[in-house]
Amino acid sequence: DGGITQSPKYLFRKEGQNVTLSCEQNLNHDAMYWYRQDPGQGLRLIYYSQIVNDFQKGDIAEGYSVSREKKESFPLTVTSAQKNPTAFYLCASARGREQYFGPGTRLTVT
Amino acid sequence: GQNIDQPTEMTATEGAIVQINCTYQTSGFNGLFWYQQHAGEAPTFLSYNVLDGLEEKGRFSSFLSRSKGYSYLLLKELQMKDSASYLCAVRRNNAGNMLTFGGGTRLMVKP
Numbered sequence: 001d002g003g004i005t006q007s008p009k010y011l012f013r014k015e016g017q018n019v020t021l022s023c024e025q026n027l028n029h030d031a032m033y034w035y036r037q038d039p040g041q042g043l044r045l046i047y048y049s050q051i052v053n054d055f056q057k058g059d060i061a062e063g064y065s066v067s068r069e070k071k072e073s074f075p076l077t078v079t080s081a082q083k084n085p086t087a088f089y090l091c092a093s094a095r096g097r098e099q100y101f102g103p104g105t106r107l108t109v110t
Numbered sequence: 111g112q113n114i115d116q117p118t119e120m121t122a123t124e125g126a127i128v129q130i131n132c133t134y135q136t137s138g139f140n141g142l143f144w145y146q147q148h149a150g151e152a153p154t155f156l157s158y159n160v161l162d163g164l165e166e167k168g169r170f171s172s173f174l175s176r177s178k179g180y181s182y183l184l185l186k187e188l189q190m191k192d193s194a195s196y197l198c199a200v201r202r203n204n205a206g207n208m209l210t211f212g213g214g215t216r217l218m219v220k221p
Binding site for chain 2: 031033035040041042043044045048058059088090094097098099100101102103104106
């Protein structure tokens with residue numbers, strides 16, 4: 001089946017550690033996105049990539065980094081520089097107008 | 111800058127009709143999306159409007175007025191499973207066709 005996978009579903013880390021969230025898609029989509037969602041709020045764009053080996057900062061990129069070495073994969077690293085990393089992280093991909101979302105990773109940093 | 115407003119919460123009765131409004135101020139408007147999101151899950155696509163008017167899809171309809179910066183999502187014959195958050199998102203053609211989301215409207219359907 002075609003789709004977007006994110007792993008793990010739940011992730012726990014200690015403060016000061018970097019952590020990488022996985023996002024893989026087999027939809028052959030060119031564009032991929034990372035969003036952050038805080039409780040009771042909408043989605044905010046962290047980074048996006050429209051093509052392999054290229055990515056752009058979104059509205060809240062500070063404390064995050066990404067890579068896009070393969071079309072299928074767009075991993076997000078939450079660094080220790082991110083002041084409030086605990087959140088629900090959603091990855092999406094698109095070809096054309098509609099974005100398709102993965103199931104999300106809930107990150108808790110203590 | 112971008113600004114998208116929608117009510118935080120709404121309550122409606124099973125079988126009734128509810129209208130969720132969204133107003134926006136954004137540069138480079140290139141379409142408006144509505145997504146449904148159940149708690150702890152990913153958003154799922156409901157509708158897309160790029161021209162003025164009403165788009166109907168089963169129990170759900172979405173309306174857009176570009177001159178007024180206004181959209182609404184209309185849900186008919188409400189069911190308990192419609193209890194979810196509804197996210198309004200604007201697509202910008204001057205920013206790689208990125209989506210900017212509103213804060214979401216949490217709809218509670220009561221028996």
